[in-house]
Amino acid sequence: MAKSNQVRIIGGEWRSRRIAFPDHEGLRPSADRVRETLFNWLGQDLGGRRCLDLFAGSGALGFEALSRGAAGVVMVEKSRGVCAALRRNAELLGAKNLRLHCADALEFATAAAADAAARFDVVFLDPPFASTLLAQALPLLVPLLRPGARVYVESAAAFAPSGGWRVLRHGRAGQVHYTLVTYGD
Numbered sequence: 001m002a003k004s005n006q007v008r009i010i011g012g013e014w015r016s017r018r019i020a021f022p023d024h025e026g027l028r029p030s031a032d033r034v035r036e037t038l039f040n041w042l043g044q045d046l047g048g049r050r051c052l053d054l055f056a057g058s059g060a061l062g063f064e065a066l067s068r069g070a071a072g073v074v075m076v077e078k079s080r081g082v083c084a085a086l087r088r089n090a091e092l093l094g095a096k097n098l099r100l101h102c103a104d105a106l107e108f109a110t111a112a113a114a115d116a117a118a119r120f121d122v123v124f125l126d127p128p129f130a131s132t133l134l135a136q137a138l139p140l141l142v143p144l145l146r147p148g149a150r151v152y153v154e155s156a157a158a159f160a161p162s163g164g165w166r167v168l169r170h171g172r173a174g175q176v177h178y179t180l181v182t183y184g185d
Contacts, residue, residue, distance in 0.1 A: 007060045010036055011044060012067030019089040021058035021082065034173050035064055038152055041169050041180050042122060046070040049121040052144065054105045054137060059086045061124040061152070063093065072097040074120075076108045105133065109140035119146045129156040138165070145183055153179045 006018045010032055038061075047069040053062035056075035066073050075098065077083045083102035090098050101108055105127070112118040123141055127133035134155060141151060142164075150168070153159050159179040161167065169180040 007058050008032060009060075009064055009067050011039060011064065012069065014063065014067040014093055017067075017093065019059060019063055019093070021085050021089075031173055031176070034154070034171070034176060034178050035060060037171055038178065038180070039064065039068060042150060042152075044068060046122070050074075050119070050146070051122040051124065052076070052120040053124045054109065054141075055125065055127040055133065056086060056100075057082065057126065059089055061126065062098070063089065063095065065122065065124075066093075066095055066098060070097070070122075072099070074099045074101065074118075076101045076103055076105045078102070078104050106136055106140060109137060109144065113140065113143040118144060120144055121146050121149050123149065123151045125151055126154040134159075139163070142183055149182065151181050151183070153181060155179070 006020050009015060009017050045068060046065050048071050051062065051065045051070045051073045053073060053075045056062055056077040059075060062073045062075045075086060077086060080102055083100065086100055090100065125134065125137060127137065155177050156175060158177050161181055164184050165181050167179055167181050171178050
């Protein structure tokens with residue numbers, strides 16, 4: 001993998017460590033500046049929080065959360081090749097409290113809704129921009145959220161949720177819109 005296929009963890013235990021990811025259609029890691037803003041919004045220490053990285057891709061958001069003390073992270077990635085890279089990065093970092101599912105994100109979310117133990121404080125929702133997955137995934141998250149949970153969304157266009165979702169923060173970096181939302185608060 002070329003150096004351009006690496007992303008740096010920006011805070012916490014693994015600060016400055018790099019993770020590598022393969023070329024894959026639709027995979028674009030969240031930029032350092034965007035991740036820094038997101039974790040300023042969420043708080044630098046995620047101790048005790050359970051996180052779901054539903055379209056894990058490079059794993060930058062999930063590994064960043066673990067680096068900052070998240071109690072657990074579940075990463076879901078459909079591509080077997082990308083999933084293998086996530087597994088290698090987890091081993092290199094010595095990532096504990098990580099569950100990796102090589103599965104379709106929508107199928108995972110649907111199945112997890114039946115499991116009362118599968119509830120999350122933070123969800124990272126960053127599907128490929130050239131898809132309709134964001135609109136499909138958002139309603140599936142509602143039963144997976146703990147009270148007061150935050151959902152982070154990255155999208156190509158400004159994100160205006162409806163149906164009980166409320167925008168807490170919003171930003172833009174180049175072509176990327178990033179939004180922090182909550183449900184029912």
